[in-house]
Amino acid sequence: MKVQEEAVSAVLKRLRRAQGQLTGVIAMIEDGRDCADVVTQLAAVSRALDRAGFKIVASGMRECLAGERDESPSMTEEELEKLFLSLA
Template identity: 45%
Template sequence: MQIEPTELKAARDRLVRVQGQIGGIVKMLDEGRDCTELLTQLSAASTALTRAGFTIISTGMAKCGNDPEGKANRETLEKAFMSLA
């Protein structure tokens, strides 16, 4: 099942922001920043990454209904969804 990139723009944008957050976290580590600040940033990046995953999976599930292999794709996506939960 293929999903058009335009349908995943929000997820892509979120992933780009996470990429920037991760770079910031690495810089904080290199600077020896406070553990609490690091954990706060790690938590934010983790949450954003999970939300991007849910967006991708939910978009895929919505497309399954129109896909000839919909049932098999849906089962795969449901399994992926549960791995994020």
């Protein structure tokens, strides 16, 4: 599955942001911060990772659909669905 270049840039930006947030969560735990604060930040990391994954899958779906017009698709509909659902 190919991913559009602009999508790669957006995904990397999201992943770097999530990496920074995760570093912050680790520091919060090491510092003994309040559980609610840690969980809130951990949820933000999780959402950032989910959004990165959805962006990759969405871009790949567009590429696969475009590929169907030009040639045989690189992934079947079932493979795309399984990939998408793996993020749920």
